[in-house]
Amino acid sequence: MVSYKILIVDDEAEVRSLLDELLNKEGYLSKACANGEEALELLKKENFDAVLLDIKLTGISGLEVLKNIRDSYKKLPVIMITGFGYDEDLIAKSKQFGCFGYIGKNMPVSQIITTFKQFVKKAKERE
């Protein structure tokens, strides 16, 4: 089985390490960074299958990072994740900037993982 490589972007170290562990447990490879600038640097150096991107970041916002990724990497699927939960405004904006999926941190963790897996699967099928 091919392991997909996921870039995790979240400004909270505890959330980063948790996502790291959860994804690894599900068989993904992952790398985590704390802000948008770092993420864009990493994308230049390494290949990733998907990005799991927090919306509220220190420095440039998640939506801004999404826009940047969209401009440079047309096909790379980006999945937004946020503590703001199911916010229709944020969902609309994320869609407008070309995100592949949207996950609220307020969902039960098992559901977050399932949803994430479905998004990655769909994205890969589309390729």
Place this chain on the structure above:
Amino acid sequence: MNTAIKENKEIFHKLLDNAGVIILYLDHNENVVFCNKKTESLTGFKHADIVGKNWLEVLFRDKNSMIKKDMLKAVMDDSMKNKRGKDFQGVILDKNGNERLISWSLAPIQTEDNQVEGDILVGHDITEIREREFSLKNIEERLKNILSGIKEYALYVVNLKGNITYFGMGSEAMLGWKKQDIIFKDACILHSLNDTTTNLRSILESARAFGKYETETELVTKTGEVIPVILTVNQFLDPTGKLSGYIFIAKDITERKKLEYQVFQSEKLAALGQLSAGMAHEINNPLFVISGRLEILKGEKLSERINNSLNLINMQADRIRKLVDRILKFSRKTTPVFETTDINETVELVLPLIRYSNHPTVKIEIEKNFEKNIPPIKGDSQQLQEVFLNLLINAYQSMPNGGLIRITTSNFRDLYAQIQINDTGTGIPENHLKNIFMPFFSTKKDGTGLGLSICHNIIKNHNGSIELVSQVGKGSTFTIKLPFIQKEGDGVL
């Protein structure tokens, strides 16, 4: 005739002519022997038209005279018989047919042997005086009418000692006192003691110093109810210009205060909404870490004791998660999707959900009074359903022993669709009513206190209003008003 008069005839004539009143000398047949110049100028008749004629025939030609000729005749006969003077009023007709009201004084003239020779009649024209009196009375009457029509103003006068000397009509309606019960009482009884800066003494002091004083204060009714007012106090001067008291005009601003309070509440809710969103975000992150860590531990082989504890932690974390979810829902800024919505249909959609309520054994009846053909509103049907569902669940929960829910829809003055949800439940104590739409305020043991604040937000986003009237032991009625779609364009929402 008296010798003295004869000798001084010319002087007398001059005097009589220059008197500002009608002077007639009548013989015992009431024929005019003499009339002065004023008689001519006032009646328009010439000397020759009057002298030698019966005065009644000349001046009381009109059949509708205020005092009929025969009555006058009787007055005069009586005067002659009893040799006594008499005062009376009568309307005469001048030469041009204009009426004039004259106040007459009749004095019999007697000869030296006490025989009545004739009468002296002095007539004072009181037409203008009477008209002035009449119009003053008219004005007074009209002022009275106007003043009694004013309900939101109270007008009263306080003398220099601080006693009430006038208590206008509006005052009775506003302050509950009857004029006769409060007159001459100390005006302090009308003024709230709470507010020391605007107590009566300082108001009077300011009005004395500045001539006029205006302030926002409170008045107290007879029953002790406090009414917010704008009070204007003016100096009351007597005709010589001396300060004799103060005129108080109080405008009831209860309605304005109510609106201000509502606006204040709405703003507070909006601010709380924003705060809640930020707070929810801050809770969600650590909570996600807690739940995520528990999820990771799930696969581990752990002792039963540890597993039980982890389960408990997980359940409690889940409880927080759900609460935060509600907070986020409350604070979400999502713009409602407005569509043409039929209010009766929207309410109908919620009713099946309510039937599967938690109380299978409790008998709760639902009575529907839906007005037909209520015009559509612009609304988000989903959100409105959430509101109705919330209110209906509340109604259910307030009737643990069963009862009746009455749902009434109506067209309110062609302006709003009105939905009323009334229950016969436990009701809400008065001191809780003002907080009922505040987030996190709950009267239920397991309530989050967000349901009604979410309802409030949704209705506010629809440019509508939601109000609650409740009585402990009797039940509660929620009234929602949602504006109809305006005919020109649809810029209303």
